[in-house]
Amino acid sequence: MLATWTWISTIILSLFFILMSLVFRKKSNESFLQFAIAGGTLPFFLILFSDIATIMGVGNFIGHSSKGFESGIANIPFIIGEQGSKIIFALLFAGFAARFTYKSIGELLNDLILRDKLSRAIVGILTSGIMIAWIGGQAKGMGALFSVFTNTDPLPLIFFFSAVFILYTMIGGMYSVVWTDLVQGGLLIGLAIWFYVSVLAKIDFSYSNLKSMLIEVDAGYLTQLNISGWEVLSLFITGCFGILAAQVYWQRCFAADNPKAASRAMFYSGFVAIAFTILSSITGMIVKAMNPTLESGQAISWLIMSEMSELAALLFFILIFLAAISSASSQLHSAAVVIVNDIVMPYKKGLEDKSLIKLSKWLVVVVGVFSILAAIYSQSIISLFSMAYTMAGGGVVPVLIVGLLWKSRREEKFEMGFHNSKVSIWGGRIGLVSGAIVSIVFGILWGVLISMLLTVIVSMVLPNRRNLNELEIENI
Template sequence: MEIQAFGTLNYVVLVAYLAVIMLVGVYFAKRQKSADDYFKAGGRIPGWAAGISVFATTLSSITFMSIPAKAYTDDWTFLIGQYIAIAILPFVFIYYIPFFRKLNLTSAYEYLEKRFDVRMRLFASISFMLFHVGRIAIITYLTALALMPFVDIDPLMIVFLIGVLCIVYTFMGGIEGVIWTDVIQGIMLSGAAVLIFVMICFNVDGGIFEVFSLSAEENKYFPADKMSWSWTQSTIPVLAIGFFFSSLQQFTASQDVVQRYIVTDSVEETKKALVTNAKLVACIPVFFFAVGAALYAYYTQNPQLLPENFNTGGILPFFVISEMPAGVAGLIIASIFAASQSSISSSLNSISACYASDIYSRFGVEKTAEQNLKVGRIITVIAGTLGVVASTYLIMSNESELWDAFNSLLGLMGGPMTGLFMLGIFVRRANANSAMLGVVAAVAATLWVRASTDLNFFFYGAVGTLTVVIVGYLAAPLFKSNKEEKEIEALSM
């Protein structure tokens, strides 16, 4: 397929976006006086901004492009995941946010040492850091890979524009800079989804009515054959279970989201953040699926516009570059960059928070706030550089399968991490040794299920989480608790 010329005006729009993001980082750099500023923003973030940040953080560029492709080629069943994420929020409000706010944590995994011991804290923190370095590489690589066939920008330049500039503004602005750039990026993502949908509808004969009626005729919403139970297929009940545990992991055990709970000045503002996120999640992803439906209608009416043997996974950037006016196309591509950078910058700052809190400050002599700030910035650069180097290697060697397998194995730690927090908060009798046994059993069970069964991968989170809780509960009487009973009561339900 012939690569489309990106055009001068599109370049101007993209460069303008990148310049604004860099200026935000420069502006907030002057406020970064201590580790508390760098990792908690000194509690200065309003709830609505933290909420937009959570939304932008959890929506990567891969999601931005893959959801329309999913709706174009298949159906809307994955939309259920967005509403599962909303449904768990009351549970998070009641049982998790008070813990994180009361303990005034920098790293979410500090709680695991207070409740259990340092082994649990290190397991969770190191798992998180390794997974997110891999996540940075994968997001950068797949974004470059998705855009390569459609724009005349060198893939290594795409990696530089996404990764290196992200390192720079995260290094300078800390979590405050990250959140306010997330606000810009979240607005761009939302606006781009609505804009694309409206523009496609204007180009479809019959307009919006034809878009939705054609999808209904083709049974592309929630097909009846997806309603049944299955152990191996991604049917709706399986998706509901999978998204429940993945959302639980994200909102209760993942530093990049949990960190947003402590950047506001009160519990009320923190809850406002999650309400804002819920409103966005309830509305904006529907437009991503609607874009896929609109693209399906458009190219059904105009099949000659698609190249022969076209890979429909790139249907969104193909339409943007080939059909949208100059300038508007640049804005949409900038939104794809924004989706990448919002996820990567959050990963960078949360990795540095985990290292500074769980390793650097935890061991050795007591560290000053200035030393923690310096180390946090150094780790931001190191983690970002590792991600950029890894994504560059993947582009040059085309060996994505090996990295995907590695990233998948690290991702299996999400279930055990979620289980540890559930065990600590809800199972009073659990202790450090029973928790350790639960984690070992969960990792072993999840790896065995992955290697030896055909169980759908959406069940992996449930297997990991529930194994930790069940084994941790049953094994507790076998060990003498190394915490005083009153300490455990203070840190559990």
């Protein structure tokens, strides 16, 4: 009976969201600006629920439950860095980004700081990696969960969910994404609260009870932060810098109708994300206390199938489905926009809006295919996220920070169309590439440090001709 209702729910929800996207098809096809960022006209409530729906993907419910089962509270520094970075983003960058109508972080970097199409393409590649990993994580998580609920092979299901993500995103652009996120985000919050209350009731809402239960099954180590300070800092920076490089959040800021709306939306959604994701990790610890012989990847599935009613299991499936489809559609849309905006447009000028929109829609398919491959061959959802965060965070964010702080004209605000940074073309290129490579090989802390140092040093040794002229004028 559960398998039947799972199939029925999946089909109904898929059709509902595809039909919703059809409503906004005409509006999104008016121009590439409308398709990409809804013309920069979105109000606070749409940005807020879109942020929440995008943040709370499968990884936050299933991936972090598995990590909680394995690592316990040692997973929390990564969570605080990953999810708390939304609050940092809100305080430092959201309002700033909302002043502009760029379509990507790469375009912002190019216009205000780098003025180099190769660097813009590198940023596009690095930030696309985050989105491909994220989409793959949604498909992988949904396929695994659905196979448990229906006793079917997860591989065809990964293809099925990916097809739904792709079709839904191709049709309606940004308008479709944010309006369906409004519905999904509201339902998601309600179902998540119900789920966590149900789980915490198993330990009588007491962390001391959880500790005692874990000690009884020789898993008391999960309640200890048994990692070094360096590892804690590395986990925090990995999550934090990865999110600061995430195109999907910058894109929502560019789409906001005013800076205050963008800042408030990201600020509030950051607190929601921290609370829910920590609860997901604690859920994994609770499962460990109840059945320590499980594999970590089976933790949440076992809890649902063995400890909850069929109705509760179905509601949980709907919760995860909403989380997956909203997060994946946002990432697919952002990835397609980034590739068109930062990799195609700089090298093929003069494309009309109609061509750009058509290309974006086909790229949704291409990104979806790469995401399927990532889902199939990755070891876990979190491993996908962590590698992508490390590369993009270690390469893009240091160059962005140096570029914004190291102004050519310190008294002037950044304005669209006006270059105002001492970071040179080669400084930006080397900073981006070295940060990504060093972060993967030696860790993100070293990557960030090397990227910042090389960005500054190379920019001083090989400055742009324009920067040299500005320096000469200042010295007169």
